[in-house]
Amino acid sequence: MNDQCLSCQNIETDLKLTGGYHPRCSRKLFGTARPPKVPFSTPDIAGEAQKMVGRMSISGIQPKLSLIHDRKSHQLTVIERGGSYILKPQTERFESLPENENLCMCSASVYGIAVPSHALIPLSDGKLAYLVKRFDRLEDGTKLQxxxxxxxxxxxxxxxxxxxxxxxxxxxxxxxxxxxxxxxxxxxxxxxxxxxxxxxxxxxxxxxxxxxxxxxxxxxxxxxxxxxxxxxxxxxxxxxxxxxxxxxxxxxxxxxxxxxxxxxxxxxxxxxxxxxxxxxxxxxxxxxxxxxxxxxxxxxxxxxxxxxxx
Ligand SMILES: Nc1ncnc2c1ncn2[C@@H]1O[C@H](COP(=O)(O)OP(=O)(O)OP(=O)(O)O)[C@@H](O)[C@H]1O
Ligand SMILES: [Mg+2]
Ligand SMILES: [Zn+2]
Missing domain, CATH: 1.10.1070.20 (Phosphatidylinositol 3-kinase Catalytic Subunit; Chain A, Domain 5)
Known part of the structure; x- marks a missing residue:
C-alpha cells in the first residue's frame, strides 16, 4: 500500500498512514485509528450476497453486503440485519465501480453535500471494494425511519x-x-x-x-x-x-x-x-x-x- 489514503484519497508526503488510512479517516469510519480487516474475497461475495437476497434490509441491483465492525476480532463481518456498513465489491460488468463511487462521494463532500463516511477497502484478494457507513442507524442500533x-x-x-x-x-x-x-x-x-x-x-x-x-x-x-x-x-x-x-x-x-x-x-x-x-x-x-x-x-x-x- 502506498501513501494515499483509501478514504479521503489525499496523497500524503509527511504523515504516516495506518493500514492505508489517515488515523483520523479510519477513526471517523471505523471508530478506531487502525482499520479492521475484511476476511473474505471478491468472489466470496457473489455467494454471500446471493444468500442474503430478500433477507437483507438493503435493496438495489448491484451485489452488496451488510457488515458490522467486530471489535474483538477487529474484522468487518457479514450480518443479515442490523449492519452498520454497506459494502459494494468490484463487478464484472462495470469497470472500477468502487473507485468511481468513492471519487464521486469525495467530490460531493467538497461541494458541501451531506455525505456519509465512506472509503475503499481491500478485500482478502487485494481487490478494492467500496464501503459506506449507514446513515439510517444510530450508534445504539436504532433504525431511523x-x-x-x-x-x-x-x-x-x-x-x-x-x-x-x-x-x-x-x-x-x-x-x-x-x-x-x-x-x-x-x-x-x-x-x-x-x-x-x-x-x-x-x-x-x-x-x-x-x-x-x-x-x-x-x-x-x-x-x-x-x-x-x-x-x-x-x-x-x-x-x-x-x-x-x-x-x-x-x-x-x-x-x-x-x-x-x-x-x-x-x-x-x-x-x-x-x-x-x-x-x-x-x-x-x-x-x-x-x-x-x-x-x-x-x-x-x-x-x-x-x-x-x-
Ligand atoms: N449509506 C447508506 N445508509 C443507509 N442506507 C443506504 C446507504 N447507502 C445506500 N443505502 C440504501 O441501500 C439501497 C441500495 O444502495 P445503492 O443505491 O447504493 O445500491 P445499488 O445496488 O447501486 O442501487 P441501484 O439499484 O440503484 O443500482 C439504497 O436504495 C438505499 O436505500
Ligand atoms: Mg441505488
Ligand atoms: Zn484520509
Missing amino acids: QEDFQQLLQTNDKYDGSYEKIANVIKKYSNVPGLDLVELFERALLNYVLGNGDAHLKNFSLIKEESIGYHLSPVYDLVNSRLVLPEEREEMCLSLQGKKNRFSRKNFIKLAEHFGLTNKQSANSLLHLHDITPAIEKMIEESFLNERLKDRFLEIYRKRLKRIFR
Missing part, C-alpha cells in the same frame, strides 16, 4: 419522475424545506457534471431524525455511470424542466425558480460549483481510477461544466 421517493411518489417505476416532483414532495413533507430544496438543486447540478445518469427515485430519500424531523437523507449511490456506459441514452434519468439531455445554465435556473429558490440562492450554488473546479479536477487526477478512466472522467466533467458555464 426512511422513505425513498419512489415510495413517496407512489409509483411502480423508479424512472417515472422528475426533480420538480421530488421538490413538490419536499415542500409537502420536509421539516426543513428551504435547506432541502437548495440541497436538491445542488444534487441535480452535481449529478449532471459528474455523469450520474442513474439517479432514479430510489436514490433519493427522506429520513426522520429526532432533532430535525423529516429531511433529505445524505447522498448515496453517486457514480459516474457515463464512464462505464458510454452508450447510456440519457444524461439524467429523471427529467428536469422536461428534459433529460443537453442541459444549459438556463434549464437549471428555471429549475431553481420552480423550487422557489431566490436568484441569489441559485447564483450562489452555481458560483460555488464553478469555484471548486480545480479541487474536483485534482481529485479526479489523484483518484484510484486508472489513467484511461481518469482522462475520460475529466472529459465528461469538463464537457458538462462547459454547458453550464460557457
Whole structure:
C-alpha cells in the first residue's frame, strides 16, 4: 500500500498512514485509528450476497453486503440485519465501480453535500471494494425511519419522475424545506457534471431524525455511470424542466425558480460549483481510477461544466 489514503484519497508526503488510512479517516469510519480487516474475497461475495437476497434490509441491483465492525476480532463481518456498513465489491460488468463511487462521494463532500463516511477497502484478494457507513442507524442500533421517493411518489417505476416532483414532495413533507430544496438543486447540478445518469427515485430519500424531523437523507449511490456506459441514452434519468439531455445554465435556473429558490440562492450554488473546479479536477487526477478512466472522467466533467458555464 502506498501513501494515499483509501478514504479521503489525499496523497500524503509527511504523515504516516495506518493500514492505508489517515488515523483520523479510519477513526471517523471505523471508530478506531487502525482499520479492521475484511476476511473474505471478491468472489466470496457473489455467494454471500446471493444468500442474503430478500433477507437483507438493503435493496438495489448491484451485489452488496451488510457488515458490522467486530471489535474483538477487529474484522468487518457479514450480518443479515442490523449492519452498520454497506459494502459494494468490484463487478464484472462495470469497470472500477468502487473507485468511481468513492471519487464521486469525495467530490460531493467538497461541494458541501451531506455525505456519509465512506472509503475503499481491500478485500482478502487485494481487490478494492467500496464501503459506506449507514446513515439510517444510530450508534445504539436504532433504525431511523426512511422513505425513498419512489415510495413517496407512489409509483411502480423508479424512472417515472422528475426533480420538480421530488421538490413538490419536499415542500409537502420536509421539516426543513428551504435547506432541502437548495440541497436538491445542488444534487441535480452535481449529478449532471459528474455523469450520474442513474439517479432514479430510489436514490433519493427522506429520513426522520429526532432533532430535525423529516429531511433529505445524505447522498448515496453517486457514480459516474457515463464512464462505464458510454452508450447510456440519457444524461439524467429523471427529467428536469422536461428534459433529460443537453442541459444549459438556463434549464437549471428555471429549475431553481420552480423550487422557489431566490436568484441569489441559485447564483450562489452555481458560483460555488464553478469555484471548486480545480479541487474536483485534482481529485479526479489523484483518484484510484486508472489513467484511461481518469482522462475520460475529466472529459465528461469538463464537457458538462462547459454547458453550464460557457
Ligand atoms: N449509506 C447508506 N445508509 C443507509 N442506507 C443506504 C446507504 N447507502 C445506500 N443505502 C440504501 O441501500 C439501497 C441500495 O444502495 P445503492 O443505491 O447504493 O445500491 P445499488 O445496488 O447501486 O442501487 P441501484 O439499484 O440503484 O443500482 C439504497 O436504495 C438505499 O436505500
Ligand atoms: Mg441505488
Ligand atoms: Zn484520509
